[in-house]
Amino acid sequence: xxxxxxxxxxxxxxxxxxxxxxxxxxxxxxxxxxxxxxxxxxxxxxxxxxxxxxxxxxxxxxxxxxxxxxxxxxxxxxxxxxxxxxxxxxxxxxxxxxx
Numbered sequence: 001x002x003x004x005x006x007x008x009x010x011x012x013x014x015x016x017x018x019x020x021x022x023x024x025x026x027x028x029x030x031x032x033x034x035x036x037x038x039x040x041x042x043x044x045x046x047x048x049x050x051x052x053x054x055x056x057x058x059x060x061x062x063x064x065x066x067x068x069x070x071x072x073x074x075x076x077x078x079x080x081x082x083x084x085x086x087x088x089x090x091x092x093x094x095x096x097x098x099x
Contacts, residue, residue, distance in 0.1 A: 026082075
C-alpha cells in the first residue's frame with residue numbers, strides 16, 4: 001500500500017502504478033493543517049481490463065479504457081486518510097491533485 005501525494009492547485013498530478021494491496025490518499029479541506037482552496041480529486045486511469053475502483057469501502061466506478069476524477073470532498077471525508085482499492089491493477093495508474 002502506498003500513499004498517493006495530492007499535488008497543489010495548478011501543479012498537476014504525478015501518476016503512478018496502482019498497488020495490488022491498495023493505496024491511500026488524504027482527503028478533505030485541510031492538508032498539513034492548512035485549508036486548501038479548490039477541490040482535491042483522485043485521478044484513476046484504467047487500460048483495457050475492466051477495473052472496479054473502491055474509495056473508503058464504497059465502489060466508485062467500473063472502468064475500461066477510461067480515466068475518472070473522483071472528488072475528495074472535505075465535508076464528507078474531513079481530512080482523513082482514505083483507502084483506495086482496485087479489483088485488479090494491470091495498466092491502472094493513479095494520482096491526485098487540487099482543481
